[in-house]
Amino acid sequence: MMGSSVRQLVRQHSEIGILLIAILLVAFFSFSSFDKWANAYNLASIAQITATLGLLALGASLVMGTGEIDISVGSTFGIGALVYLGTVATIGPIPAMLLAATAGAGIGLLNGFLVTRFGISSLMLTLSTLLVFRGVAVALTEGFSFSVPYDQRSGFLYQLFGGGDFLGVNTAFWWLLLGLIVLMAFLYATPGGNRLLAVGGSVGTAHSRGIRVNRVKLRAFILCGILAALAGTLEGGKLGFADGGMGRLMELQAIAACVLGGCALLGGRVSLFGVVIGAFVLSSIQSFLVVNGVQPQWFMLLLGVIVVVAAISDRALRDWALRSR
Amino acid sequence: MSVTPMNKNAPLIEVRNLDLHFGAFHALKNVSVSFDSGQLIGLVGDNGAGKTTLIKVLSGIHKPNSGEVYFAGKRVKEFHPKLAIKFGIETIQQSVGLCDNLSIARNFYLGREPVKRWFGIPFLDFKKMRDASTKVIRTFGLRENVSADDQVEMLSGGERQSIKIGRAVEFKNRVVIMDEPTNHLSVREREHVNELAQQLRDQGLLVIYITHDIHQVHKLADRIVIMENGEKVTDVAKDEMTADELEEVIRCGGRVVDTSKEVEPS
Amino acid sequence: MITLNTSAFARRPDFGAIVGVIMMFAVFSLIDFSGWWSGSTLGNILQFTAILGCMSIGQAIVIMAKEIDLSVGSVYGLTGIAFITLEADLGVPGAIIAAMAIAGGIGFLQAMAVIKGKIPSMIVTLGGLFAVRGLIYVWTGGSVRSLPAESRAHWLTQLFGGELFGIEAAILWTAGLMVVLSLVIWRMKFGNRLLATGGDENTALSQGIRTDRVKIRAFVLCSLLAGFAAILTLADKPQTHVTLGDLMELEAIAAAVIGGCLLSGGRGSLLGAVLGAFIITGVRYELISLGAPASWYISFVGLVLIVALIFNQSLIRWAGNRA
Numbered sequence: 001m002m003g004s005s006v007r008q009l010v011r012q013h014s015e016i017g018i019l020l021i022a023i024l025l026v027a028f029f030s031f032s033s034f035d036k037w038a039n040a041y042n043l044a045s046i047a048q049i050t051a052t053l054g055l056l057a058l059g060a061s062l063v064m065g066t067g068e069i070d071i072s073v074g075s076t077f078g079i080g081a082l083v084y085l086g087t088v089a090t091i092g093p094i095p096a097m098l099l100a101a102t103a104g105a106g107i108g109l110l111n112g113f114l115v116t117r118f119g120i121s122s123l124m125l126t127l128s129t130l131l132v133f134r135g136v137a138v139a140l141t142e143g144f145s146f147s148v149p150y151d152q153r154s155g156f157l158y159q160l161f162g163g164g165d166f167l168g169v170n171t172a173f174w175w176l177l178l179g180l181i182v183l184m185a186f187l188y189a190t191p192g193g194n195r196l197l198a199v200g201g202s203v204g205t206a207h208s209r210g211i212r213v214n215r216v217k218l219r220a221f222i223l224c225g226i227l228a229a230l231a232g233t234l235e236g237g238k239l240g241f242a243d244g245g246m247g248r249l250m251e252l253q254a255i256a257a258c259v260l261g262g263c264a265l266l267g268g269r270v271s272l273f274g275v276v277i278g279a280f281v282l283s284s285i286q287s288f289l290v291v292n293g294v295q296p297q298w299f300m301l302l303l304g305v306i307v308v309v310a311a312i313s314d315r316a317l318r319d320w321a322l323r324s325r
Numbered sequence: 326m327s328v329t330p331m332n333k334n335a336p337l338i339e340v341r342n343l344d345l346h347f348g349a350f351h352a353l354k355n356v357s358v359s360f361d362s363g364q365l366i367g368l369v370g371d372n373g374a375g376k377t378t379l380i381k382v383l384s385g386i387h388k389p390n391s392g393e394v395y396f397a398g399k400r401v402k403e404f405h406p407k408l409a410i411k412f413g414i415e416t417i418q419q420s421v422g423l424c425d426n427l428s429i430a431r432n433f434y435l436g437r438e439p440v441k442r443w444f445g446i447p448f449l450d451f452k453k454m455r456d457a458s459t460k461v462i463r464t465f466g467l468r469e470n471v472s473a474d475d476q477v478e479m480l481s482g483g484e485r486q487s488i489k490i491g492r493a494v495e496f497k498n499r500v501v502i503m504d505e506p507t508n509h510l511s512v513r514e515r516e517h518v519n520e521l522a523q524q525l526r527d528q529g530l531l532v533i534y535i536t537h538d539i540h541q542v543h544k545l546a547d548r549i550v551i552m553e554n555g556e557k558v559t560d561v562a563k564d565e566m567t568a569d570e571l572e573e574v575i576r577c578g579g580r581v582v583d584t585s586k587e588v589e590p591s
Numbered sequence: 592m593i594t595l596n597t598s599a600f601a602r603r604p605d606f607g608a609i610v611g612v613i614m615m616f617a618v619f620s621l622i623d624f625s626g627w628w629s630g631s632t633l634g635n636i637l638q639f640t641a642i643l644g645c646m647s648i649g650q651a652i653v654i655m656a657k658e659i660d661l662s663v664g665s666v667y668g669l670t671g672i673a674f675i676t677l678e679a680d681l682g683v684p685g686a687i688i689a690a691m692a693i694a695g696g697i698g699f700l701q702a703m704a705v706i707k708g709k710i711p712s713m714i715v716t717l718g719g720l721f722a723v724r725g726l727i728y729v730w731t732g733g734s735v736r737s738l739p740a741e742s743r744a745h746w747l748t749q750l751f752g753g754e755l756f757g758i759e760a761a762i763l764w765t766a767g768l769m770v771v772l773s774l775v776i777w778r779m780k781f782g783n784r785l786l787a788t789g790g791d792e793n794t795a796l797s798q799g800i801r802t803d804r805v806k807i808r809a810f811v812l813c814s815l816l817a818g819f820a821a822i823l824t825l826a827d828k829p830q831t832h833v834t835l836g837d838l839m840e841l842e843a844i845a846a847a848v849i850g851g852c853l854l855s856g857g858r859g860s861l862l863g864a865v866l867g868a869f870i871i872t873g874v875r876y877e878l879i880s881l882g883a884p885a886s887w888y889i890s891f892v893g894l895v896l897i898v899a900l901i902f903n904q905s906l907i908r909w910a911g912n913r914a
Contacts, residue, residue, distance in 0.1 A: 011476070071717075119908075120900045121854055123713045127661075127841065128896040135890025142886060189448045191438035194427070198435050201424035208386060208421045209436035210407035244886075252721055255714075265714060268426035297728035304722025308715050312708035322478065 010321040014262030015274025017317060021260070022277050022284075029288050036291040044169055046283050048238060051172035052077075052162075052231045054279035055179055056250060057257035059227030061275045062183070062220045064258050067200040067267025068115060068122035070221060073228040074251030075133035076107045080232025081242040082137055084161070085146045093157040093237075100233045101226045107133060108225020112218035130251060138244035147241030162237030172234040176276065179227065184272050196220060200267025252303055253282055259310040264318075282306075335398030337362045337531050338383065338500065343392035345378060352378040353389065354555040360533065362499070365526040367546035368535045371575065375555040376535050380502045383533075384416040385409035410436065413499035417489045417506055425478040432477055433458040433492055461491030465517070482509035490518060494525065501525055502533045507541075519545055539575065543568035551575060604851030605863025607902065611849065611870050619877050632876065634759070638827075639872045641765040642820045644865035646839060647846035648769060649816030651864040652776070654847050656809040657789040657856025658712040662701060662719035663817040663843055667836035669723050670694045670818035671825045675736045683745040691818050697723060698814025702807040712810075720840060727833055738829030752826025761823040765865065768816070773861045785809060790857025817843075841892050846871055848899040853907050871895060 010016055030038045056073050063070040080100040088096040111129055115122045140146075153163055162172045187193035198206040199216045207213050236242050259265060260281060261274030286299055336359035345353040353375050360366055370376045381387045382394065388404040395401065396412050409416070423432050434454050440447035458473040465487035467480070477485065486506060493501050503522060507515040523545055526532045536542050543549065543563065551559035551574055559566075559574050566574075603609075619627045627633070646663055653660045670690045678686040697719065704715045742748060753760050776782035787795040788802040795802050825831060848854065849870055850863025878891065 069713075114897065114901070118901050118904045120904050121713075123717075124659075124844070124854070124900055125897065128893040128900065131838070131841065131893030132890045132897070133893075135887055135893065138886040138889065139884065142884075185448070189451075191440060191447060191449060194431055194435065194438055194449060197427060197431075198424045201426035202421060204421040205424050206435070208384070208406050208416065208418060210405070210410040211436050212405075212407065249721070252717070255717075259714075264426075265711060268424065295729060295732075297725055297733075299725070301722050301725025301729055304718040304720065304725060306718075307721075308704055308708075308710075308718035311710040311714050311718075312704060315709055 007321045010317060013271075014264075014269060014314075014318075015271040015277060016262075017313070018260050018262060018274050018277045018281065022281050025281060025284055029284060033288070033292055037288055040168075042287060042291060044165075046280070046287050047173045048162075048170035049283040049286065050276070050280045051170065051176040052235045053250065053253055053257060053283060054176045054276045055172075055227050055231035055234070057254040057261070057275045057279050058179060058183055058272060059224035059231075060251075060254040061258045061261070061263045061270050061272065062187070062196065063122075063217075063224045064255075064263050064265065065187075065196055065200045065267055065270035066217045066220045067203065068217055068220070069255070069265075070108075070111060070126045070224050071123060071251045071255070072107065072111060072126040072129040072133065073224065073254050074247040074249065075130045075137060076104050076225050076228035077232040077235070077247035077250050078137045078242070078244070079107065079133055080104050080229030081236030081246050082140055082146050082232075082244075083229070084233040085148055085236045085240075085242050086140075088158070088237075089148055089152055093155070093161050097161055097230070097233050100229045104225040104227070104229025104232075105222050106225070107229075108222040109218070111225070112221030115221070116214035116217050134244070134248075137246070141242075141244040146236075146243070150240075153240055158237065162234035163240070170234075170238060172238065175230070175234060179230075180272060180276055187270060187272060192216075192219075197268055197270065200264070200269070202268070249300065249303065252307060253279075256303060256307045256310060257282055259307060259314060262314065264314075265311060335395065336360060337397055339395040339398075340379075340383075341393045341395075343379070343382065343389050343394070345382065345387060345389045352555050353382070353392075356392070356552075356555070356557050358550060358557055358560065360500075360531050362531050363526060363529045364547045365522060365532045365534060365545055367539075367542035367549045368533055368552065369537070369539050369542060369549060369571070369575065370552035371537070373554075374552040376552045377504060378555075379552070380416065380504060380533060380535060383409070383500075384414055384502060407436070413497075414502065415493040415496060415498040415500065416502040416504065417486075417493055418504045419508060422489045423477045423485055426476065428474050428476055429462065429471075429480075429488060430454040430458045430473040432488070433461070433473075433495075457495060458488070461488060461495065465491050483511060483514050486510060486518070487514065490521060494521060498530060500531045500533070502535070504535045505537075506534070507536075539571050540568045543571065603860065604853075604858050605860035605866060606851065607906070608850045608860075608863040608866035608870065612866050615870055615873050619873065623877065623880065627877070632880075636869070636872050636876050637762055638759045639876075640865070640869040641759065641761040642824050643839065643842055643846060643872060644868035645761075645765045645768060645820040645823060646817050646843040647850065647864035647868045648765075648772060648861050649813035650840075650843040651847040651850065651852045651859050651861055652772070652785065653712075653809050653813045654844075654852040654854060655776075655789045655856060655859045656785055656806050657792070658705065658806060658809065659716065659844065659854070660698075660701070660810060660813045661713065661716040661840050661844075662697070662723055663813065664836040664838060664840035665720050665723035665727070666694050666697055666814050666817045667821045667824075667839055668727050668831075668834075669697070671821035671831050671835050672727055672731055672736070672833075674822055674825055675738055675829065675831050676731070678738060678742055683742050683747045687747060687751075687822060690822065691815060694814045694818025694821075695811050698811040699807065701814075702810035705810070706803045706806060724837075727835075731833055733833050736831060738825070743829055748826045748829075750826075751823055752829075759827065761827065764819075764823060768819075769861050769865055776861065781805070781808070786857050788856075838889065838892055841896055842868075842871055845892070845896045845899045848896075848903045851906070852903075854900075854903060855907050867899075 056077055060070050060073050080103060083100040083103045084096045087099055111126055114120060114125055160171055162170060164171055166174055195211045195216050198211060199213050203213055232247060257278035258275055260278035262271040263269060289299055339359040341357050343353050343356040356379060368376045382389050385404045385406040385408055393400060439450040439453045441450045455473040462471055467484045467487060486509060490506060506518050510518060522532050522534055534542055546563055548562050549571060550557060646667060650660060650663060670693060673690040673693050674686050677689050681689055701715050701719050705712045751760055755763060784800045784805050787800060788805045792802050846867035847864045849867035850860055852859030
């Protein structure tokens, strides 16, 4: 009786696993290195990393929800930051932010178009565009300096996009909250969200119900590109400068956050709340390694393992939850 | 987009010289057939005979290589399930129709979700979605503990089929195509489905009922169309031939047989 | 009769790659005649082709089984670094055996994650790509190592990195491996089962083929070949770096795809994979000699892969229409 109700809970709330992990990790980190990890400064910095990674992962989770995958978000993130930083001094923060979002939308459109038009595996394709735009970012930063002069980093609008704090936390965090609420309303309470999940659940069924599958996928890719570029904007705004390597490894972190958060890799199941918690867990681990003076390269090794372990345990958990009908 | 009948006398659906290839496989060979409102058509044939392919063309899933399709006298130029649904063609298929990952209520209106606007933003009308699907759950005798918010993956095969048929009944359609609708159902559920098919016909709809079982459909149908190897081989009113005679036609691969020299099947 | 043979030839999986190689020779001879045909250029291109080709053969085998291995670039790097690092303690033969064992072990681990964990190989090997690269950084601490002179002169090092009749050993090894493995694929039971597993797994299962074993073998073989490619590289130029093999997984996939391996499984050619590697290496060399900036190289690999993917998908549709 007890078991079946737990199964029911797991079946309907895929984010439960990551929530438990998050609580345990916070407890462990707080006890094992209390003053180094759980101080206000470090927590605020974790909130900022969670915010940019979270926005990136939210976009990636929408694409994952349609049954595709977008690995190119790391480069889109970098391009977003470069576009914002390259133009903010001349045209002001809001137009620069819009320009960065447009660039992100363009990359998303390209990905979505190539995937839906030619039926290419989205993982392979976005892996290629990841490289293409990484190369573009490196080429752009050769000879150009992408940094904002200090005297221009104080305006209210500049602070609005990651360049300052609000209520003691970087503004990026409030953007993440806003993004989470808007996307949750979209995904769970509008026809567009319903169709997105239907496409991921069963393309054949979605098609037979008159849903334009390719259009739904294309929109998810565009939305993902915009969110990745916005995340890049917020990161760029915080740092005030960027190089061509910005956003490296972010794609894998985003995918890891999605899988950790209880999104099905093959689509149809998205937990936006879980994704944000997943981003928090990854940021916490990263910060834990940093404050304890562990080589940052360990994080790369850990990240690869986390992705695989998260995917396997997600699969096992679902199988277990579905076993009793 | 609404279809205005061009010609009152035109058949509701007319198909002329339809051809469809899948690679080297010739799925439909020069098929011509027409269907009128208020009829229950039994579309019969063996596996691979082309009956499912034919209805996939009618429901907009496949585009024919050549040939014409007319709906209410109007030529159909673009093939997409969305247009078929707009024309009022509802298809109940064997394998697709419900997304396992969504709740029953979300599946019910999939593709034409009812909305309530808040500040101009179209939000899903959950109350309407729940009410309509709960009604179907109750009338079709699904398990007591099934609710509209349950995931479809919890349902049995028969329950899924009931939801699909209930959905076809709920929307005011002109054509209901049933592809092997009783395949996974219990005897009681099967009778219920067959009654529903006849009710739809009596309401003036065109019902196309696809099955292997000639005896079952012969009791229901007004007309029987038999397909074999992608071709239409027989198209008769129910009274013209008995179920046994039709079965003989199917067994002999559609060739006209002389029933006087019947060979006993071993 | 002639038309029949032509169409049979055109239906070979590696047809596109053969045409591509001929076109590349023609175009580059016209653009840059003296540079392209000079002995050192062609020799360099062939040696890099041999190394990338060795890796592409493994990738082609995995793709034929309808899986993919994104980790080969990192496995290549790790094997190379293991060879050089372990050589100090184990000597040349021991280091080669240990390095190859590491490569095979990684392939086996990934295969088990794919089969027992029931998750897509793309995700497993994407995780592997980063985990193994991370392992390289953690192990070496980022420092560059080299092989001492007496080890370079060791007969085994010479066997893999020396020359025979003026031909680089790597070229001979890859050519030999290609012939042997092609025979295994087209003339032996394993090959038949591999193609059946990739083409239609359910049918293969229903005929009693243990598709999981076939896939494990394919993954292990792929990692071993990636590791062997690293040994071929380092036996010749025994200096390494933590970024050794970066991006090579994508080049290897592009080579296999250009060579006619369908990502939908069950169809492919090892000769095509090697020719695909030749095309990629050739185009890269030509771009560099024409003065393209080095930072464009990353974008170039991405673009090549996109073109290869579109080409491959069109081929799948074309093949589907003729089946």
